[in-house]
Amino acid sequence: LFARPWDFLIGARSLGDLPPLDRTELAFAGRSNVGKSSLINALTGQSGLARTSNTPGRTRELNFFLPEAEAGLLLVDMPGYGYAKAPKTEVAQWSRLIHDYLRGRANLRRVFVLVDARHGIKPSDETIMNEFDKTAVPYQIVLTKADKIKPAELEAVKADTADRIRKRPASHPTIIATSAEKGWGMEELRTEI
Numbered sequence: 212l213f214a215r216p217w218d219f220l221i222g223a224r225s226l227g228d229l230p231p232l233d234r235t236e237l238a239f240a241g242r243s244n245v246g247k248s249s250l251i252n253a254l255t256g257q258s259g260l261a262r263t264s265n266t267p268g269r270t271r272e273l274n275f276f277l278p279e280a281e282a283g284l285l286l287v288d289m290p291g292y293g294y295a296k297a298p299k300t301e302v303a304q305w306s307r308l309i310h311d312y313l314r315g316r317a318n319l320r321r322v323f324v325l326v327d328a329r330h331g332i333k334p335s336d337e338t339i340m341n342e343f344d345k346t347a348v349p350y351q352i353v354l355t356k357a358d359k360i361k362p363a364e365l366e367a368v369k370a371d372t373a374d375r376i377r378k379r380p381a382s383h384p385t386i387i388a389t390s391a392e393k394g395w396g397m398e399e400l401r402t403e404i
């Protein structure tokens with residue numbers, strides 16, 4: 212799956228742009244600047260696939276990526292959230308798109324919720340996890356930029372994160388620590404996919 216190229220399929224800005232429901236979808240969500248593009252690029256081994264955002268919080272589309280090796284699967288890059296300086300209209304647009312996407316997306320099998328290993332779960336992460344719980348979309352926490360903290364700190368963040376998601380109905384118990392920069396956790400994540 213990861214030895215062959217991935218193609219950009221479509222950038223959806225509204226419900227009408229979404230691809231048909233006939234492929235399994237796995238999505239990536241996270242706060243702006245969490246390292247989502249870097250992770251997708253590291254995971255697929257394609258440095259230019261997901262665009263790294265120089266402008267944090269910029270409203271983007273839901274981007275769908277199709278692996279050449281498996282036509283029945285799509286990876287979905289959800290637009291980043293939680294950027295404090297984002298204009299209200301942009302936040303509203305974002306919420307609408309995510310809401311529309313999550314509702315009735317039976318082929319969306321899991322969302323990887325990316326959380327910066329230095330900061331842990333933030334209120335905006337809680338908000339989107341509430342939405343996932345409400346719509347019964349399974350999700351799993353992926354800690355990013357693990358190379359930026361000491362191993363002991365990483366263990367503490369992992370334990371704290373596990374505590375916070377324990378009671379959530381749609382959450383996956385395993386937390387994956389990654390570094391796109393060092394390649395850490397990529398095999399673990401590929402196995403989940």
Ligand code: GDP
Pocket residue numbers: 241242243244245246247248249250262263264265267291355356357358359389390391392393
């Ligand atoms: P996005 O906005 O979530 O797509 O985040 P980006 O992928 O654009 O990354 C945001 C910033 O974090 C960039 O400056 C990246 O170089 C940096 N970054 C991303 N992943 C890692 C990582 O694993 N380790 C380190 N040290 N920096 C990272």
